[in-house]
Amino acid sequence: MRLQEIIGIVREYFFLALIALIVLGIIFFIGYFIVYKKLLRGKKRLSKKQLLFGGLFTGYVIMVIGVTFLNRGSNFQGGMELSFLSSYREAWYSFSVRHWQFVYLNIFMFVPFGILLPLLQSRYRRAIWTIGAALLFTLSIETFQLMTGYGIFEVDDLFNNLLGAIIGYGIIMGSISIKAKGIKRSFFYFSPLLLVVILSGSMFTYYYLKEFGNLSIVPNHRTNMTNATITIDVQLADRKTTAPIYRAPSYTKAAADEFVLGFFKRMNLDTSNMEDNSYPDEGVYWIRDEKSYNIWFRFLDGSYRYTDFSSFDEKPKDIDEETLKDNLTKFGIDIPQDAYFKKVETGTFEWTVDKKIIENQLIDGSLTVNYYNDDTVKGIDNQLITYDKVRDVQIKSEQEAYKEILDGKFNHYSENKMINTLHIHKIDVSYYLDSKGYYQPVYAFHSTVDGMDMTILIPGI
Known part of the structure; x- marks a missing residue:
């Protein structure tokens, strides 16, 4: 998920919460000042502080409900994930930005909960009250997701939400305590936040210092083989034994931009208005004109998918291999010798290479091409990668x-x-x-x- 998308979601549900808060404020005004105070002559008064933090907390709860339920469709069909820390293992083994985002967003989402409750009501300055309320709130969310299919019941979500509430509680109580007891005696309240920062920093430092990356094929939890x-x-x-390890032609964002610009320019397309809607792990590029073109480019290994959307106006057409190769030269694509060629269906063809070694390089993967009756290639899925040997390793x-x-x-x-x-x-x-x-x-x-x-x-x- 891109940062712009996260900001967009927050902005969208902020305005939703603001509108809902205005409506609830009007209802509260009528109920409290007109019905309770004037008609029933009630004497209980609410301070400006209670009104302010009560409004902020209500708006926050509405935002959480919006992000949790309204931001997704009912397509999860319920389910439960009871394996503790499975989301952390999944994020570690894949080490993708998307997975870490879900972990940390679930923590940060409940930090305001721990901050606002002690400000709203003095009883919540006792940790047990705030933690208990946070547990009840997150448990209600997870249970409702399970029952409605708007998500799954995850133990890790409970843990992350509670951790966020504890961090928020520590921040506000530590800030209050500093004035009365000084920094040293207030350090305890900030320890949850510091612990998360230290553990996260240590984990990411270890990852970036080690030579090789992590493998997403490592399971989050074990398969039951008891009765197998x-x-x-x-x-x-x-x-x-030993086996070679290779390196993919990984790209920076700038290098990917350069590749895509070169790709489109070889097709004589105007790139001055090219749209770039990139994600942390891949670039998404568009040219929209009388005809639209799109490339999804993966930074990690340089694989990409190209689509010419005029394909919806044409019909697939069969062609011989040599003519197809000639058409691919204008895209800067050369097919390795001895690549296995086959027709997948009308107008769709595929070359595959199975771990072919040429000196210190390994070629592996497939290239799929779509050809149409106006004698043009309108679709390319290039997963055919040339890897450079790094060194032999013991396995x-x-x-x-x-x-x-x-x-x-x-x-x-x-x-x-x-x-x-x-x-x-x-x-x-x-x-x-x-x-x-x-x-x-x-x-x-x-x-x-x-x-x-x-x-x-x-x-x-």
Whole structure:
């Protein structure tokens, strides 16, 4: 999610909360000043402070409800994620901005809760009251999401929301305490915030200092292998071996911009009004004119998808391989020799290369092209990447990788995370792109799991 989108969501629900607050304020004015004070002659008075912080807290709650429910459709169909810290493991293994955003936004969303409650009512200056109220509020949100399908019930959301409320409580109580007791005696209140900052800083520092990135194939929680019947057709080696590790042609944002500009200019397109709606991990570029063109460019490995939207006005057309190659030269695309070519369907063709080594480079992946009856290419999905060798690394033995399967340390996408039968046909060394753009060796166990073909990937390093 882009920063602009986050700001846009906050702005949208801020105005929603403001409108709702004005409406509620009018209702409150009528109820309190006219009905209660004049007609019923009530004597209880509300201070300006209570009115101010009461209004702020009400507006905040409306914003949270808007962001939590109104910002998404009812398409999650409920569900529960009870594995504690699974969202942190997922964010760590993928190390994508999007996953970390969800973790930290769930924390920051409840910081105002912990700040406003003690200001609204003196009883909430006791930690147990604020934490209890935060727990009740976040539990209500998660339960409602589960019941309505507007999300899933996640233990991590409860934890992150409570942590945010505790941080907010510490900030406001520490600020109040400084005036009366001084900085040293108020340090305790700021410790939750400092602890989060220190742990986060240490984690990110460790990640950026280590040589290779993380692999998203590492599971967030284990697969249940308790009752699994396992058979295997191959003899597994028990000795460790070495394998090369490669580096993808990763791009900075500036380098990606340069690539896309060059791509469009080769097509003689005017790039002066090119739109750039980039995300942290990929660039999204548009040219909108009489014809519209779009490129999604992935920074990590330089793969991209190109679409000429005039394809909706034309029909797919078959063409021979050599003519198609000639058409691709104007896009700056050269097909490696010995790439396997096939027709996918009318007008759709694909070249694939399976881990071809040329000196210190590895070529791997596929290139899909869409050809139309006006004799132009209008769609390209280029996942054909040339990787440069970094060095040889020691990888675990086949027996060690197999032991991880027995322990359930692999991704298995099923509801109950349980396997009944597993048959392994063969094993080989494959490759998988890590979060830093390194193409790491992984063991590929080609298997049949509960009657369905599946390749189980286990990290080699």
